[in-house]
Amino acid sequence: MARTEVVVLGSGFAGLETAFRLRARAGEDDVGITVVSDRDDFLYRPGTVRLPFGAAEAPLHVPLAGAFRRRGIGAVIATAEGIDLDRGQVHTSRGRMAYDRLVLATGAASRPEEIPGLAEHAHSIAAAGALHRLGEDLRWAAQHARHGRAQRVLFALPPGNQCAAPLYEVALMLDTWLRRKQIRDGVEIAFDTCEESYVQAFGPKLHELVSRQFEARGIEGRTAATLAKATERSAVFADGSVREFDVLATFPPQVASVHYSGLPCDERGFLRCDPLGRAVLGRPEVFGPGDAGDFPLKLGYLALLQADAAAGAIAAQRRGTTLSAGPSPVVRQVLDLLDDAAFAQIPLAPGDDPARVDESSSRYWVSTGAFWRAGARLAEAALSARFRLGLPFRAGSGWGALGRAPGRTRPNTDNLVERP
Ligand SMILES: Cc1cc2nc3c(=O)[nH]c(=O)nc-3n(C[C@H](O)[C@H](O)[C@H](O)COP(=O)(O)OP(=O)(O)OC[C@H]3O[C@@H](n4cnc5c(N)ncnc54)[C@H](O)[C@@H]3O)c2cc1C
Numbered sequence: 001m002a003r004t005e006v007v008v009l010g011s012g013f014a015g016l017e018t019a020f021r022l023r024a025r026a027g028e029d030d031v032g033i034t035v036v037s038d039r040d041d042f043l044y045r046p047g048t049v050r051l052p053f054g055a056a057e058a059p060l061h062v063p064l065a066g067a068f069r070r071r072g073i074g075a076v077i078a079t080a081e082g083i084d085l086d087r088g089q090v091h092t093s094r095g096r097m098a099y100d101r102l103v104l105a106t107g108a109a110s111r112p113e114e115i116p117g118l119a120e121h122a123h124s125i126a127a128a129g130a131l132h133r134l135g136e137d138l139r140w141a142a143q144h145a146r147h148g149r150a151q152r153v154l155f156a157l158p159p160g161n162q163c164a165a166p167l168y169e170v171a172l173m174l175d176t177w178l179r180r181k182q183i184r185d186g187v188e189i190a191f192d193t194c195e196e197s198y199v200q201a202f203g204p205k206l207h208e209l210v211s212r213q214f215e216a217r218g219i220e221g222r223t224a225a226t227l228a229k230a231t232e233r234s235a236v237f238a239d240g241s242v243r244e245f246d247v248l249a250t251f252p253p254q255v256a257s258v259h260y261s262g263l264p265c266d267e268r269g270f271l272r273c274d275p276l277g278r279a280v281l282g283r284p285e286v287f288g289p290g291d292a293g294d295f296p297l298k299l300g301y302l303a304l305l306q307a308d309a310a311a312g313a314i315a316a317q318r319r320g321t322t323l324s325a326g327p328s329p330v331v332r333q334v335l336d337l338l339d340d341a342a343f344a345q346i347p348l349a350p351g352d353d354p355a356r357v358d359e360s361s362s363r364y365w366v367s368t369g370a371f372w373r374a375g376a377r378l379a380e381a382a383l384s385a386r387f388r389l390g391l392p393f394r395a396g397s398g399w400g401a402l403g404r405a406p407g408r409t410r411p412n413t414d415n416l417v418e419r420p
Helices: 013-025 045-053 065-070 128-146 165-180 204-217 300-319 371-389
Strands: 004-009 031-037 041-043 061-063 074-077 080-084 089-092 095-098 101-104 108-110 151-157 187-193 220-222 227-230 234-237 242-244 247-250 254-256 283-287 322-325 330-336 341-347 365-368 416-419
Touching: 004 013, 004 300, 013 031, 013 101, 013 300, 013 371, 031 300, 045 128, 045 165, 061 371, 065 074, 065 371, 101 300, 128 151, 128 165, 128 187, 128 247, 151 165, 151 227, 151 242, 165 187, 165 204, 165 247, 165 330, 204 220, 204 341, 204 365, 283 300, 300 322, 300 330, 330 371, 341 371
Parallel strands: 004 031, 004 101, 031 074, 101 283, 151 187, 151 247, 187 220
Antiparallel strands: 041 061, 080 089, 089 095, 108 254, 227 234, 234 242, 322 416, 330 341, 341 365
């Protein structure tokens, strides 16, 4: 049988897990894999929330050249510019490449321009550079507060963002950071979200947990507060209310990083995919795992699950087998609070809405405790180590570290079953 040439665009969670998982399933004689990315490393984005509070950025970057060499995976540093579906070619800034199977794992980008003034007056938490700048402004705010000039820091989550949790994380971390500096009294923290409940995508238990945290920490939160406009010092909401601020932080609306013409997508450019193996609808040779796809929740955790599904589907196509659905996925999320941590295990319900929380499930639970920080850092270290070696994360023991607490361990299950 001729070798299947697989081209993977993107070196994030989804692209790398797909490439490494596929290589673990098939040798070089069977499947040729080439990763095309505009960067030569992997950035562990969940860790970037610590940057405003003095954490170093370098450990979040995992070099990939050795991993690709070790696993016989081709690597091209280039920008993907488009695809020719009829010819089976990708157009990149360094020329064209032919593929038999194409994995579009180019993720999501921010579009702050959807809200007037947001790009000019708010700090985005979407990129590492912007988080460093947020840290600089927070240090100034802390300095002013120390000198008796009261400060207001506002967090605003606008519509169109599908990854709310990290903004809550930064707000809660800020509270701890200010307390440690003994200047918390000089800084008001407010959190306005367009959601109907806090971290709405994760259901009522997360709402209750965040409400308790906000109350205990003196963070003034509002739900159903839709940001309409930002000016230099004030945020204007759809209901006409106005909040003054000294520092405004946001996670802007998201869109697909790359628009691939000829492929079906939703109104934000996210690829319409078959939930089972993440093949793009009507295009069984093209896959859209991770943030690039239309799953209404953008998480690294889900990107890994979807990447495994895509790798499984590509391997199954080569073998002539088919996939059928296993149990619905269970999401795990840690909110780092610097002094403490909150953990949520969120089972998703089967049915038409892929991101509906199964609220009645006994597997739906939340918990707080500093040990969750340790679990999250262990999972982070394990993922970096596995990617450095060119190995898929989910096949390793580190995957289970996220969500392991005495008496509550339950390994996450694959959401796919391969059948001959
Ligand atoms: C501050 C923050 C905190 C977060 N915290 C968590 C968390 O705690 N838990 C969690 O599960 N998720 C978290 N997330 C979400 C998580 O980071 C994303 O869901 C995840 O990165 C998606 O992975 P991906 O591979 O689909 O996309 P990405 O990680 O965005 O990777 C996309 C890749 O494509 C490349 N690329 C893009 N465009 C092109 C192009 N034109 N040509 C070539 N290459 C291109 C990029 O360089 C990158 O390598 C957080 C996100 C942020 C911003």
